[in-house]
Amino acid sequence: MIPCRGRVEVGPLRLERGGELPQVELAFETWGRWDPQRKNAVLICHALTGDAHVAAHDPQDRPGWWEAAVGPGKPIDTRRWFVLCSNVLGGCYGSTGPASPVTSGDPSSRWGGRFPTITVRDMVHAQRRLLDALGIDRLALVVGGSLGGMQALEWAVTYPDRVEAAAVLAAPPAASPHAxxxxxxxxxxxxxxxxxxxxxxxxxxxxxxxxxxxxxxxxxxxxxxxxxxxxxxxxxxxxxxxxxxxxxxxxxxxxxxxxxxxxxxxxxxxxxxxxxxxxxxxxxAATYVTLTRAMDLHDVGRGRGGLKGAAERVRARVYVLSISSDLLYPVEEQRRLVRALRRAGKDVTWHVWRAPWGHDSFLVDGAGVARRVMEWLDEPGAAAAGPREGAAVAVGEGRP
Known part of the structure; x- marks a missing residue:
């Protein structure tokens, strides 16, 4: 039985940019019941200042950051799906990061400004170890927005044999100079x-x-x-x-x-x-510095022959959500990702959402976004090509 809350030590971690964290701990939360036979595990990846608390566990619990999306009878229905979310490597909500002690049990030995540079790829490697420790060998879906979408994409490229489907929401294949x-x-x-x-x-x-x-x-x-x-x-x-x-x-x-x-x-x-x-x-504050730098370093094609090489590694079905009013990661950036996946012959569905709330739209209307993702997940092979080049498809009206 996997607990609904916990922390797992995943051992030392060698980092992509050099150096090593001698001991890494990840905080996590879960909802629903994992069924190894049904392969019903859904990994949700949070954005920059998020945490592992996606939704409340009971009526007395505080609401989570995607409360309308996850739970019994909600779009990501925990009567069917086993949902897992971990605080990212480098975070400040229970996982190893700048606010963590360098020496276990000694709170005065904080990493602070000495915390090494990490990347989104490092975050995914740490998450993989967490899943290994929990006994989860395959994901039916990995989904996230912004920094979470970067992680979802990295999962599909880094561990193609462990991901059946990936939903990349409002995230680019690589951070632009503007971002x-x-x-x-x-x-x-x-x-x-x-x-x-x-x-x-x-x-x-x-x-x-x-x-x-x-x-x-x-x-x-x-x-x-x-x-x-x-x-x-x-x-x-x-x-x-x-x-x-x-x-x-x-x-x-x-x-x-x-x-x-x-x-x-x-x-x-x-x-x-x-x-x-x-x-x-x-x-x-130091966590904010660490995680924004990791977002800047995001480039799914780094060391893989560029975006083309990264796309060729993918085996999962991929859903890409662009937001028409997104100033941070505009539609054109996701278009490049979709083109690369299509040219590699991958099963990719792309939607451009005419939402007024900008980059944060996937948080403002979490239920609407999650509903569209789960409908897509239940329709393998249906309209996999998505809209033609330049077309825009509204995912839903959402709510203010």
Missing amino acids: IAWNEVQRQAIFTDPAWQGGDYPPDRPPRRGLALARMLAMTTYRGRDEWEARFGRDEVPPGTDPVAARAGDYATAPRPGVPAEFFRFQIESYLHYQGEKLVRRFD
């Missing part, structure tokens, strides 16, 4: 915070302002222009009604000298400050 540039600006916001101290800050005195500013910058790439126009426009926050603004100096850009924070602020500004403040309360 790398945005991540670098975010990291510099953290580095310029005096509290950063090269990543070796005390846990109770992290670079709060730098991390909040990094998150504010990131949000400008995560959401859609049309959504913000409809949601905020040029509306201002009534003076004295913005609790975030009053604390802005502690988290992000300080108010102008002599001018109260609530004197003048657009609603979109208040929203960004709120997002920055919220992340600071739950996430580690």
Whole structure:
């Protein structure tokens, strides 16, 4: 019996960029019952600031980040599927990362700024060891969005014999210079915070302002222009009604000298400050640096003869979701992946979703996205070619 929560030591891990982590531990959660005969295991991979808590385990449990998608009677129905999600290597929610102790049992020996450079491929290697430890030798589906989609793609290429189907949501075959540039600006916001101290800050005195500013910058790439126009426009926050603004100096850009924070602020500004403040309360700055760098290094064709060589390794059926309003990983980037898979003769279905919420649409309408993925999973061979070049197919209307 596989527990619904746990941590597994997967041993030392030699890293793609050089060096080795002497001991790696991964935190995980599961839902449903694994049936080795039915091969019903679904691996869900989380995005940048996510964790292993995809959904609540009971009515008293807190909701998960894909709550509407996973559970009894939901699109990924845990009465049928055994669902597993692990906190990624480099994370800060129980898995080995910069916030972890270098020496087991000694919390004062944090990795901090000494944590080595890792890649998405390293994350997948660590996940494979986790599955080995749990006795799971094959996945019916691996699915994820953004950083999670990078992992899903790496799984299909790195371990083709262990994956029957992969759903790559809002993720490219390789990080573009544009995406790398945005991540670098975010990291510099953290580095310029005096509290950063090269990543070796005390846990109770992290670079709060730098991390909040990094998150504010990131949000400008995560959401859609049309959504913000409809949601905020040029509306201002009534003076004295913005609790975030009053604390802005502690988290992000300080108010102008002599001018109260609530004197003048657009609603979109208040929203960004709120997002920055919220992340600071739950996430580690050095982890943010580590994982954004791993996203920058993502290139599924590295060392494999490019994208063409990577595509030829795939044996799984592949579902690719593009989001029409995605500013971070635009449709053209997934188009390159789909073309490479088709030219290699692979079974690939591609959908372009006309969603207004930008890159985060797969989180905003998790149920709609998961429903389409599971419908595709149940229809092997049906319309495998997907839309013709240049066509766009709406996956669903979703919900605001």
